[in-house]
Amino acid sequence: MRKLITLLAVITLFITAFAAEVDWLIEDTEGEKGGTMFWSTTTDPKTLNPAWASDNNSNMFINMFIASLLSKDEEAFYKKPYLAKSYEAVNAADGGMDLTFNLRKGLKWSDGTPLTSEDVRFTFEDIYFKKNMSVNGNDGFTDEDGNLPTIKVIDDYTVVFHYNKPMRVAIGSIGSTGILPKHKLGQYADDPVKFPQIWTLEQMDDLVASGPFIFKEYREGVRLVFEKNPYFFAKDKNGVQLPYLDEHICVIVQNAETEVLKFQAGELDFISVSAPTYVSLKEKESSLPYHTVIGSYVPGPTFVSFNFNSPKKEQRVWFRNVHFRKAVSYALNREAIIDSMLNGLGTPTYAPRVPGEPYYDKEFIDSLGYRYSLSKAKRELKEGGFTWGNDGKLYGPNGNLVQFDMVTNVSTTSWVEVGNILTDSLAKLGIEVNFRPLQFNTVVNNLMGGSFESVILRLSGETPDPNDGWNTYLLDGGLHFWNWSPEYLKDVNPDLLDPADYEVAEWERRIDEIYRLQKSELDDEKLRDMFEEWSNLEAQYMPMIYTFAQNSLLAVSDSLHLTSEELVPYRGVLWNIWTVWKDQ
Template sequence: MKDYILTFIKAFLSITVLFLPIYLIQTSGEEYSYTIKKVNPDEFRLEIGREGGTLKRALSGDAKTFNPVMAQETSSTAVIGVLFNGLTKTDLKTLLPEPDLAERWERDKSGKVWRFYLRKDARWFDGKPVTADDVVFTYNEIYYNPDIPSSAKDMLIIEGKKFKVRKIDDHTVEFVIPKPFAPFLQAVGQPILPKHILKKYVDNGTFTSTWGINTPPEELIGTGPYRLVEYVVGQYAVYERNPYYYEKDSKGQKIPYITKVKAQIIGDPDVRLIKFLSGEIDYYGVRPADLPEILPKAEEKDFTVYNLGATPSTLFVVFNQNPKAPIPEYKLKWFKNKLFRQAISYAVDRQGIINIAYNGLAYPIYTAVTPANRRLFDENFYPKYPFNLKKAKEILLSIGFKEGKDGYLYDQEGHKLEFTLITNSGNKEREIIGNILKDDLRRIGIEVNFQAIDFNNLVTRLMSNYDWEAVIIGLTGSMDPYFGQNVWLSSGHLHMWYPNQKKPATEWEEEIDRLFNRAAVELDPEKRDRLYMEAFKIIGEQQPMIFIAAPEELLAVKNKLKNVFPTVWGWYKSEYVYIEE
């Protein structure tokens, strides 16, 4: 979804700070006040920086692949996102597309024919020039290849039709799209890949296993601001500035300013916190539970804590509705029942979860829209399921469950109402939520076997063998709902409850497909927003994903880093961050 693609380091938007409410922290019997700061994007001023230095950061887990087309999880995209560029990228201040590998573009009057003019100074890590052949190869032979599963493919099809991509000359590429549609320039921000390196793997059918994590870093050929030079599984990744990177600052200095990055692989957030406080990493995504420990040390350790506000990220529970899943048919019958899912939604104590797991720093949600999506967020438009265990149980009884002598509910065939709920280990918030759900559902006669497992194992279960019943997981969200099509369309690879459908399994999924397809070609912003809102209203009614909370994002940054400006969408002008020792 960048949307689901992650940038390499989280960036920031303004050096001018606004003050949020003071947090009063009790430590060792003493009260300590600290004002968490918020950046003001309207007053950002970029400084000319200095070259050099090493940025020390942390990665939350190992990559599963170095192949950007095959990467479906943040543990992979966080490692490799900085290695590649698309034709365009998004300006995180304006949220509008801007040039990247394409220095400019033009379209005809119909809005269906676009020409992109590539930068002539763009080179691959091996020094070879980026040409139109690379763009045509990437789209026609990789993204549109039926034998290569790709989440990007869902974003590059309009009403079931592909873009026509052809070479005009070495530095000009033409796209012909079936219909004009609003997010086209963002859609072509997908990574461009080197034809001279990867074509042989496409031709011999091994592309999907190409650039695995055992690939020597020097064989990974991209165009991004950094290249990977060392990767030790479970320990660290080392990056160096790409000597061929084409962007420069206003004085002609090379960027990125920081010439080396070392990223330790630290799965445990508690350990990441310790490393940040000890100076071994330069910034840290603060959990609400960390505030009592981290705020009193801000002055001594010389860092600033920012609250970036509501994020587009969502946390939810999903029940598996995939008929290919190795789970009992009677459980599939439960999970496919809208009233069953609504009953579970009523049994979720969202505000209690927010207070306990997020220290109050999150928003309750009932569909995929969060307060960060200002155009689509409307508290009164979407269905709500306020915490009500009595109502939850009444719904379950109304659809045929009966209470047994042991206090548990049983279906009409005598099967006990129980399921296994999984999440990724090491995520304290999700582990707390799992235990809260387990306890609350037990109160209405449901037995939950809650397990926390390794994240990459979790992804394998979700996306490969479908061996799961229910999961607590999240999505990073996207600037435009179009870039979530791989989740919301029934054919989508990340349509979590039942992915890759040949045709919609239900009438409501068919209607969501219809609304998303209409929105993709609707150029009137207000009409387009309304179509998306109607789709998310259906998701709120059907509850295929039982949404719980949208957390606020907190970030602690060492003050030696300059030109750092936090936004919930990522780092703004991350290549301009520099170190002042």
């Protein structure tokens, strides 16, 4: 018995000593421990595998339980130490750059396994640096010449990434990538067939967490439940281990209207709202226990896009024709949408950056003059070789009747409204649109499989740095959906496109070139010129026809205390969720 007690004492001392070694992330905050936060989404996640998540909804949930080396700072750049206690980028002797990350001591996965430099090495060297082991490929980590960095593990807490040349984007690209557990996923290294199939929604019991929360329960179409990770490595300024919340529950609802009803009934603690909803909630907030918040324009404006490699070959001729795309832009009455649908709480958009953001060249974009005009739309169609028959219908350069499907997420009311307005407007030009609002995951599957004809969506960037859009704007990017490369399609839809029918315009090649060169551009003025050129080319040739950007709008229960209610673009409502707390 004495030996057992002695052994237990030694184990206790070891655990205590190990715990004391943790290099805690100290947050300058104080709140109340306990409680459950309720929030909502209209869509189930598609996967919980960080390397194979291609939609924002899945990534949002993954960020709850998988931590990265760095997290977003107050301006939404990945510069704040997280798993890494510190980091440093210095010029190397060979003219390149060494990027060193120093991990916090005492880090553990939620199953008690130590999290070390070997997990970092595994994450990059065995997964993300391999071309076919993630949905976006490895271009986000290469330099302008296509070279990947080498990795050197110094000890359990120190990892060095060596680039052949200085890399402006290395801190963000490496620092924002979720670190994966080698002890759980190491068996799938170099297996591009099995690896995408692990950590599905049916495999929640196999997940381990390094972030603030752990998955506890998932019921398809009903809810996702998260509980606090007891090994999370952050404390507040009073020494209280974070997160404050015991759990949070994300309810899956059918549509935004249901979200509002649940919020007003006190079943949800906050909701992001549309402009019409904001006006209604604003009128009632003085008599109910909630308040509303209005912020700047939401980055990543809504767009309409066409598939240059549509399954219907006659459509490829139209969709690749810039005059056709300009005509659609002229046919979209953005100002009417903002006045009638957004109650003025938004702005027309014609470029990937919203007005007021860096790299938005207002003078050039205003000079394009894409304001609503059906007469200008008809002129563009004529210049593009389109004609009208005696029946008033529009026919393409090859004599085919111009008609196509357009899809969007049925749960996003504003996208559905844009589709309805544009369908009516295009009908006045003799164009037949079969507009079909669908479930979001169906839309994404059609998009990623190259089987869509046209779509209404929006892309949201991770940070204010346009480099985060590399997978969209590189020709071989994993989200270059309007003109999928033959290399991409051969793996997902090999019968869709004959490589001989693949076309890349000069403007598209130039954007690809900009995105490769900007990675290592350290001169701020040259970088600004590059990204303004990219934005202007997007606005001029419109692979995505941008529509509007709404103001950030939020309704929050008075009992919920977010980390910040200042709606900073790119940061997100649940920024630093581990410091969110609720009145008990």
